Amino acid sequence: xxxxxxQGAKHGMDWLVITDHGSATHAKIGMDKVNLDIRAAxxxxxxxxxxxGLEWNIPGAEHATVFVHPGTNEVSVLKQFETDYDDSxxxxxxxTPANEALAIAGLAFLSDQVRRRKVKxxxxxxxxxARRGVDSPHEIRAWRDASPASHQIAVGFEGAPGHQAAGLPxxxxxGRARGIYDNNPSANSFAGYPLESYRTWGGFDWMTAxxxxxxxxxxxxGKPWWITANSDSHQVYADTxxxxxxxxxxxxxxxxxxxxxxxxxxxxxxxxxxxxSRTHVGSDGFSYAAVMDGIRAGRIWVDHGQLISGLDVRVSxxxxxxxxGGALHVKxxxxxxxxxxxxxxxxxNWAGFLPxxxxxxxxxxxxxxxxxxxxxxxxxxxxxxxxxEVNKPTGTVRLTYDLGRVDHPVYVRLRGSDGNRSAPGxxxxxxxxxxxxxxxxxxxxxxxxxxxxxxxxxxxxx
Amino acid sequence: MGPSxxxxxxxxxxxxxxxxxxxxxxxxxxxxxxxxxEGTFACTHLIRGDRPRVALSxxxxxxxxxxxxxxxxxxxxYEVTPGVPDEVGRAVVYPGADSLNGTVTVGELLTRSAIxxxxxxxxxxxxxxxxxxxxxGHVRPQWQGDELVLAAMPAVGGTLVPFEVPDPxxxxxxx
Numbered sequence: 001x002x003x004x005x006x007q008g009a010k011h012g013m014d015w016l017v018i019t020d021h022g023s024a025t026h027a028k029i030g031m032d033k034v035n036l037d038i039r040a041a042x043x044x045x046x047x048x049x050x051x052x053g054l055e056w057n058i059p060g061a062e063h064a065t066v067f068v069h070p071g072t073n074e075v076s077v078l079k080q081f082e083t084d085y086d087d088s089x090x091x092x093x094x095x096t097p098a099n100e101a102l103a104i105a106g107l108a109f110l111s112d113q114v115r116r117r118k119v120k121x122x123x124x125x126x127x128x129x130a131r132r133g134v135d136s137p138h139e140i141r142a143w144r145d146a147s148p149a150s151h152q153i154a155v156g157f158e159g160a161p162g163h164q165a166a167g168l169p170x171x172x173x174x175g176r177a178r179g180i181y182d183n184n185p186s187a188n189s190f191a192g193y194p195l196e197s198y199r200t201w202g203g204f205d206w207m208t209a210x211x212x213x214x215x216x217x218x219x220x221x222g223k224p225w226w227i228t229a230n231s232d233s234h235q236v237y238a239d240t241x242x243x244x245x246x247x248x249x250x251x252x253x254x255x256x257x258x259x260x261x262x263x264x265x266x267x268x269x270x271x272x273x274x275x276x277s278r279t280h281v282g283s284d285g286f287s288y289a290a291v292m293d294g295i296r297a298g299r300i301w302v303d304h305g306q307l308i309s310g311l312d313v314r315v316s317x318x319x320x321x322x323x324x325g326g327a328l329h330v331k332x333x334x335x336x337x338x339x340x341x342x343x344x345x346x347x348x349n350w351a352g353f354l355p356x357x358x359x360x361x362x363x364x365x366x367x368x369x370x371x372x373x374x375x376x377x378x379x380x381x382x383x384x385x386x387x388x389e390v391n392k393p394t395g396t397v398r399l400t401y402d403l404g405r406v407d408h409p410v411y412v413r414l415r416g417s418d419g420n421r422s423a424p425g426x427x428x429x430x431x432x433x434x435x436x437x438x439x440x441x442x443x444x445x446x447x448x449x450x451x452x453x454x455x456x457x458x459x460x461x462x
Numbered sequence: 463m464g465p466s467x468x469x470x471x472x473x474x475x476x477x478x479x480x481x482x483x484x485x486x487x488x489x490x491x492x493x494x495x496x497x498x499x500e501g502t503f504a505c506t507h508l509i510r511g512d513r514p515r516v517a518l519s520x521x522x523x524x525x526x527x528x529x530x531x532x533x534x535x536x537x538x539x540y541e542v543t544p545g546v547p548d549e550v551g552r553a554v555v556y557p558g559a560d561s562l563n564g565t566v567t568v569g570e571l572l573t574r575s576a577i578x579x580x581x582x583x584x585x586x587x588x589x590x591x592x593x594x595x596x597x598x599g600h601v602r603p604q605w606q607g608d609e610l611v612l613a614a615m616p617a618v619g620g621t622l623v624p625f626e627v628p629d630p631x632x633x634x635x636x637x
Contacts, residue, residue, distance in 0.1 A: 094480065094514050169618055183630045187480050187514035195613050195625050196583050423584060438584030443618035 001037035003241065003258065004233060004273060005045050011274030011350060015049035015281075015291050017067045022057045022086035027079055029253025035075045042070075049288055054082055055127065058143075059092035059106070060099030060188075061135045063127045064154075065230070066110070069120035069288050077113050077122075081106060095134055095188040103139070104146045107154050111147035121292045125228055126157035130197045130206045130214075131181050133189030137214060138374035144218070144225055155295060156225055159208035159215075159302055159453050161200065162232020164276050166269025167444025173237070174269045178203055178444040192375060196426060202417065202436025202451050203304055203444075207377075211363055211425045211432035216379035219411050219456045222367045226295070226325065226455050229277040229302035235268040275350045276446060278303055280311070282324065298325020303452035307355045307418060310343030315403075315412065315457045327458040336403040336459050338362065338412055343396050351447040356393060358419025359434075362386040362401045367409035367458060383431040390416075406459050413456040421449045468503065468608070471528035474519035474547050475540040482506065485516035489554050492518065495538075496531050498555065499523060503576070505551025505605070519546040552604045562601045565621070568593045571612070577601075578609040582616065583625060589614070594621045600628035 001018065008016045020026055020034055031054070038052050052074050053067025066081065068074050083089055085106030092099040110122040126143065129135040135157075143154035160179070167178035176182060179200045185193070201209035208215045208227050218225040235243075242265065244256030271277065282299030283290045294300070301311050301324060314321045315328045317336035322328040330336065345355045365382030388399050403410070417436070425432025436451060479485045485506050493504050501523040509515050522528045535542050553559070558575025568580050569591030582589055595614060601624050603612040613625040 095510070096512050096514070098512075175618065177627075180631050182627050184482070184626045185508060186482055187508045187510055187516055189508075191508070191510060198625075199583065199615065201584075438615065441615060441617040441623055 001034065001041055002044070005041040005048060005050055007275070008273035009045050009048045011272050012278075013048055013274040014286070015051065016273045017051040017053045017065055019053045019055040019065050019067065021055045021063075022082050022088060024089045025250050025253050026054070027082040027086065027089060031075055031079050031082065031253075033254050049286070049291060051288065052078065054078055056082070056085070056106075056124070057087040057093070058126070059085065059087040059090065059102040060095045061103060061126075061139055062129060062131065065125045065127055066122070068122045069292060071119055073118045077110075077119050081109060085109065093188070095136070095190075100139055100142065104142055107143055107146035110153045111151070114151065114153070120289060122153055123292055123295060124154040126154070127230070127232070128161040128179065128181070128205065129157045130193070131161065131179070132183040133185055133193045133198060136190035136375060137217070137377045140214075140218070140225075141371070141374050144223060149223075152224060152296065155298075156227055157207065158205060158230055159227030160204045160229040160277060160304065162230050162271075162277065163269040164203055164304070164446040165237035165271055167439055167442065167446065168237065168269075169443045169445070172266055174267055175442040176269060177441050178439040178446065179205075180269060182441075190375070192377065196438070200439045202421060202449050203439065203446055204436060204451060204453070208453065209436050210427065211384060211435060212365070212379050212382040212427045214377040216363075216365050216382040217371065217376050219413070220365050220368050220379040220382065221370050222409065222458060222460075223370075224298055224325070226298045226300050227302060227453060228279040228300065229304065230279065231271055231273045231275070231277050233270045233273055235265070236270045236272055237268050238264045238266055239268065240264055276305055278306070298455045300324060301414075301452060301454040303450070305351065305355055305447055305450040306345055306349035307416065307450040307452050308342055308344060308357055309346040311452075311454065312341040313414065313454060313457065314339045315459060317406070317459070322457055324455045324457060327460050329460050329462065330406065332407050332461040333405045334461060336406045338401040338403060338457075340399040340401075340414060341396055342390070342399065342416070344390075344392060344394050346394065349447075353447075354393070355450055356418060357390045357397075357416055359390060360388045360399055360414060360416040362412055362414060364403070364410055364412045367411060367460070378427070384433065384435075387434070403459065406461050409458065409460045411456040411458045414454040416452045418450040468521055469523055471523070471525050472519060472521040472546050473528060473532055473535070473542050473544055474507065474517050475535055475542050476509070476517050477515060480515045482516060485518065486554050489518050492535070493555050496520075496534050498531070499527055501557055502555060503551075503553055504555035505546070505553050507547045507551050509547065517547050519551055521546070549607075550605055552602050553610060554602060556603070556610065559601065562597050563599050565594050565596050567591060568595060568622070571595060571601075575601075576610055577603045577612050579611045580614055580622075581611060582614050582622060584615070589622060596621045596623050598623065598628050600624060600626065602626050
């Protein structure tokens with residue numbers, strides 16, 4: 001615990017979530033034990049907010065980060081949730097209608113716990129959603145809709161998975177697939193997903209990386225669904241610590257504390273929290289509640305390798321403005337402008353170099369309302385409408401994009417990269433001429449392929 | 463090897479197996495027991511729904527050989543159905559499969575085996591015949607219409623590898 005929190009703090013994390021993996025033993029013993037460690041870490045690192053959560057094995061689907069606001073019931077609510085709704089506890093891993101319903105019931109339980117003030121707040125973010133093809137579009141929509149829109153519990157998924165060091169080439173790296181995205185269709189996967197969806201693209205999950213893909217199809221509904229970028233830090237690339245010998249997870253609910261391994265471990269594919277992947281939340285203050293509010297509001301952008309140091313996004317028109325996660329309500333025909341102030345990297349990243357932003361893309365799509373087919377995973381109107389080259393090493397860059405007089409509901413989102421690797425998007429060059437390229441198996445140095453993505457801003461004329 | 467010649471002499475058997483790797487193992491064990499003749503295609507098919515599982519199909523060169531396979535499978539307790547469960551079988555046993563080991567060129571792969579075409583994820587068109595492909599001894603092409611197609615992807619050193627890896631990370635391996 002102290003390793004994760006102190007490394008997170010060192011790498012610039014103002015907040016992080018500890019998500020031990022769900023299991024019967026973890027629910028029974030581990031949850032209580034890790035709470036003691038988390039409380040100690042909160043006391044020792046006052047400048048880092050440390051949430052307790054768990055990596056939920058979603059019934060009939062992938063994993064998810066579930067976490068709650070700290071408080072007297074944080075452990076009891078999480079334990080009850082894990083005991084009743086974790087697929088490894090319930091034997092509910094198959095993608096069956098019954099298991100999918102159990103996942104919905106789990107999110108409804110969390111919603112109810114917040115409504116009854118057992119905990120102040122709870123959030124769910126789906127992890128590595130396309131890795132095994134088992135998060136079908138209708139399940140994602142069902143998680144989104146499982147709680148009242150007035151206080152949504154499931155609010156998004158990882159735009160980029162953790163384990164970003166896994167593709168560092170051998171012999172000095174693990175030589176695997178970036179993000180450990182090395183799976184294939186199964187009897188539990190959604191039949192409609194193409195093989196391309198099982199791999200990462202510029203380090204990002206296919207659902208997010210595809211312009212006009214699944215994420216755009218969710219945003220096009222006009223409903224909140226946000227992206228994050230997490231470390232998924234289990235065992236860290238080139239760390240010298242190894243799991244301590246002896247002990248029994250089954251008996252103790254935890255692994256033994258790490259010991260010095262005597263050499264660096266280059267078989268591990270993770271980075272420390274904040275070392276490579278970051279989720280930036282626009283928070284109204286330094287508090288657990290404010291961070292959770294900021295996440296729920298979608299005031300989030302994500303980056304890899306500290307590609308940029310700050311972002312101010314405003315969509316303005318009719319004397320008003322709105323930012324990431326928000327909606328600008330204007331009269332039909334109002335002239336609307338997107339203004340972006342990008343603070344370029346202000347120092348070397350954790351690989352020791354100053355990242356250079358090469359370009360920023362504006363992606364725009366129509367808001368078409370609730371999807372009639374809940375398994376929709378394309379958004380035909382979404383495309384890159386403007387690309388800006390950035391020829392400046394430091395300082396701030398202002399980009400403006402004129403949306404014109406807006407007469408129907410639309411959204412815009414942003415994406416930028418270091419320009420090192422790109423390829424036409426999955427839906428063609430007319431949609432995305434220079435999007436992220438598929439990551440090369442065993443040769444994906446993540447520091448040489450950096451991207452940032454923002455959440456959307458809607459423009460809703462009436 | 464030219465276009466695959468697929469006969470109408472096909473049958474399939476349901477299994478209780480849900481993991482693809484276990485299904486491959488079962489299929490290869492059955493294939494050995496059935497002493498399948500050259501020219502047989504044996505495929506896995508994903509059965510989704512209330513009870514996700516993998517079915518196995520066998521397409522044999524002639525009707526008498528089909529009858530023999532059917533008798534042997536039935537004797538082992540399998541419920542056998544004529545035909546194939548769907549048109550998108552993933553081939554484990556196919557002509558030339560045994561010859562695809564180590565590193566081969568795309569041209570060699572197409573010549574030696576029943577695979578009709580190689581595609582590369584993230585790239586349009588087809589790779590040149592001289593492009594090398596590291597097989598890892600695990601080449602599982604899939605039927606697309608009347609073509610047996612191998613999906614590949616770029617790998618370290620400018621080679622290709624099959625999309626499907628022999629040992630994907632298990633779903634709950636601490637990740």
